[in-house]
Amino acid sequence: MSSKKLTCVCLAFFLVSCQFFRLQAQLQVGYYSTSCSMAEFIVKEEVTKGFMSDNGMAAGLVRMHFHDCFVRGCDGSVLIDSTPSNTAEKDAPPNNPSLRGFQIIDNAKARLESVCKGTVSCADIIAFAARDSTELTHGIGWDVPAGRKDGRVSLASEALANLPAPTFNLNQLTQSFASKGLTQEEMVTLSGAHTIGRSHCTSFVTRLYNFNTTLGQDPTLDASYATQLRQQCPQGSTNPNLVVPMDPSSPNTMDTGYYVDVQANHGLFTSDQALLADAATANQVTQNAMNTFLWQSKFANAMVKMGYTGVLTGNAGEVRLNCRKIN
Ligand code: HEM
Numbered sequence: 653m654s655s656k657k658l659t660c661v662c663l664a665f666f667l668v669s670c671q672f673f674r675l676q677a678q679l680q681v682g683y684y685s686t687s688c689s690m691a692e693f694i695v696k697e698e699v700t701k702g703f704m705s706d707n708g709m710a711a712g713l714v715r716m717h718f719h720d721c722f723v724r725g726c727d728g729s730v731l732i733d734s735t736p737s738n739t740a741e742k743d744a745p746p747n748n749p750s751l752r753g754f755q756i757i758d759n760a761k762a763r764l765e766s767v768c769k770g771t772v773s774c775a776d777i778i779a780f781a782a783r784d785s786t787e788l789t790h791g792i793g794w795d796v797p798a799g800r801k802d803g804r805v806s807l808a809s810e811a812l813a814n815l816p817a818p819t820f821n822l823n824q825l826t827q828s829f830a831s832k833g834l835t836q837e838e839m840v841t842l843s844g845a846h847t848i849g850r851s852h853c854t855s856f857v858t859r860l861y862n863f864n865t866t867l868g869q870d871p872t873l874d875a876s877y878a879t880q881l882r883q884q885c886p887q888g889s890t891n892p893n894l895v896v897p898m899d900p901s902s903p904n905t906m907d908t909g910y911y912v913d914v915q916a917n918h919g920l921f922t923s924d925q926a927l928l929a930d931a932a933t934a935n936q937v938t939q940n941a942m943n944t945f946l947w948q949s950k951f952a953n954a955m956v957k958m959g960y961t962g963v964l965t966g967n968a969g970e971v972r973l974n975c976r977k978i979n
Pocket residue numbers: 708710711712714715718750751752816817818819820825839842843845846848849850851852853854855921923
């Protein structure tokens with residue numbers, strides 16, 4: 653082979669490998685092991701502190717990763733504050749007032765900036781915090797592939813357009829997750845996050861009082877559970893702060909209580925109850941309800957996959973110095 657030809661072959665091989673690694677390894681477990689070796693430890697410490705003072709923070713941070721990833725990819729855009737000229741994602745109705753845990757991210761970021769300036773992205777902090785929160789609530793942890801960069805854009809309108817609504821039916825849920833590269837089964841698996849945390853009454857009261865023009869109450873909701881929810885969420889209440897646990901028997905444990913609830917028609921949202929709407933998803937609900945380890949492992953895998961959604965890597969984006977502001 654002439655040396656010219658050999659160069660060519662080598663070059664082609666090099667380009668193909670580059671492409672391969674770009675697809676396979678755009679994120680890396682242990683990404684900060686040399687640049688900021690304490691990064692994951694510091695995040696874990698701050699998440700643990702936050703959890704000790706309010707154990708609902710774990711739910712807040714698991715949800716935060718989901719809400720970050722579904723809007724413009726996992727780029728920390730959910731953390732950016734609104735400005736006089738821009739209403740940011742965090743102020744869109746699905747996030748404000750319900751999304752919580754921002755202070756924990758700020759605390760972690762402040763410490764990370766003091767030990768390794770401009771190194772650890774806000775998007776990665778959220779991804780680590782979601783894993784730590786799952787562990788703190790007795791779920792199975794996972795290695796978090798990292799190396800995400802932070803985005804520079806955050807629009808309330810995009811949060812509204814990309815986050816699934818609690819009124820969604822099975823088709824709408826499946827399509828919403830498919831648009832982010834996630835399967836229907838992964839949607840069922842990730843919905844199990846509703847085994848921790850709470851909901852504001854405002855997110856589901858239509859199911860109790862204004863279901864449709866002929867029925868006040870959603871007939872797919874268990875009647876005695878509905879009675880209980882009506883007591884917790886009185887009709888016409890003007891208190892926007894009323895909340896109920898989503899899995900009342902164990903609201904701080906990553907168990908399979910959520911799937912047991914759904915089987916008993918105690919799913920809080922139309923989108924929870926919708927998992928029983930066809931045989932395939934109903935079957936997954938049954939499997940998950942019966943096997944904690946199965947669900948927890950599927951959840952860990954699905955969270956890793958969700959964490960790849962639309963990530964910015966390499967020279968794209970930036971490492972924000974303050975998670976609330978673009979640099
Ligand atoms: C399948 C479509 C989904 C819909 C329609 C949905 C909707 C909602 C709604 C309306 C709330 C209550 C917010 C409030 O009023 O306080 C909520 C809470 C929550 N969601 Fe989802 N969600 C979905 C999927 C997910 C996924 C994929 C995750 C994470 C992997 C997740 C994690 C959570 C958590 C942990 C909470 C409790 C938050 C807290 O206590 O602060 N959800 N969700």
